[in-house]
Amino acid sequence: MRISELSTRSGVAIATIKYYLREGLLHQGEQVAATRAEYDESHLRRLRLIRALLEVGRLPVAAIKQVVEAVEDETLPIHEVLGTAHYALGPTVEPEPGEAWDAALAEVDRIVAGQGWTITPHAPTRAELAQTLLTLRRLGMSVDLTRYAESARRIARDDMDKIPLDAPRESAVEAMVLGTVLYGRALDTLRRMAHESESAHRLDLAPQDTFGPAPEDAPSEGDRDAPTG
Amino acid sequence: MRISELSTRSGVAIATIKYYLREGLLHQGEQVAATRAEYDESHLRRLRLIRALLEVGRLPVAAIKQVVEAVEDETLPIHEVLGTAHYALGPTVEPEPGEAWDAALAEVDRIVAGQGWTITPHAPTRAELAQTLLTLRRLGMSVDLTRYAESARRIARDDMDKIPLDAPRESAVEAMVLGTVLYGRALDTLRRMAHESESAHRLDLAPQDTFGPAPEDAPSEGDRDAPTG
Structure with a gap:
């Protein structure tokens, strides 16, 4: 064409x-x-991949170029092709050298070992998680992420079930990018919905009670203080 | 002072x-x-809240003002104060009126009902999730989010355990903002770590195999194709 x-x-x-x-x-x-x-059709497929990386993954053009090069390099195993796209989806975190950083990184490795995960030493996710742990520690918040790691493992299995690992490289990469971003977004929204519900239950509120400001045309809230049975 | x-x-x-x-x-x-x-100390506390909303929550000043007003309005129950901050943390999604949108919103309500969640009808998370569902459907991806919702419920319980609901309003709001954002970020990173591990296991790779490009000074990858036992 x-x-x-x-x-x-x-x-x-x-x-x-x-x-x-x-x-x-x-x-x-x-x-x-x-x-x-x-x-031909290969160009159509590639355009679909680029748009997915750009619009859904919100990746910069330089990162997309890396992904495309990995897809085109036939000597790369599919796991590495997926990895290139996957690593590009995360933020770039600069280490803050020092004792606190090393301690946070050691904590990350303990979490990974605790789950029995196979993560390469240069995975950018290690620095990403170390930075979050460091921030939590500085704010005096709990840094015990064991239960989050367990949830993440269950979720990742569901995610990977949706990726056709034996499909052509471009289709597998596209499915992984779309899946990581869109299911990640869905999970984040669902988690915040569950927060609202959990907060209502813990404070023993009726379903009609509002969480946050109601719109101007909302029905009367006269029964706001009625507790659930 | x-x-x-x-x-x-x-x-x-x-x-x-x-x-x-x-x-x-x-x-x-x-x-x-x-x-x-x-x-006095109340100003110090407020500054800490503002910085948390600004730097960790990345909220615009207008949204922070809404949160501060909710904290100061003593007639508002704590659930609504938390809700104001919580809703401000999410993106603003404009509905795309039409049949597809209504169907997506109905699907959201089915998910909420399925989990037995207490969500107010004007919760912005409803439109947020409807938009993601619509995108998934347009891309031909699975829109069955039941397992994600179940995971979200477990995670939200862990999140809420960390929020002191009986603390002063500002402390509770600050803990909720920090918790929602930081634990959310940790969960997202952990999920991507679990992806890498799950991909390695499904493709039967050895732990030393790389996921994505190794740094320049990485050790030799000659044993790249050796499968795990």
């Missing part, structure tokens, strides 16, 4: 497609004449 | 404190002379 059809079918503007071609995110089409290239 | 001591003890610049006073985030000190006001 021509670039105009690729644009129509993918919903990506021609100028944007040309930008992806220049940046090496999208592989070149087959040059069939001096001013015309042919594109 | 004078504003200079308040600044030193809180670590917040005098100009910033004056800005919070002007914006009504921080209550006025006691005017003891034409050009001098006295501040």
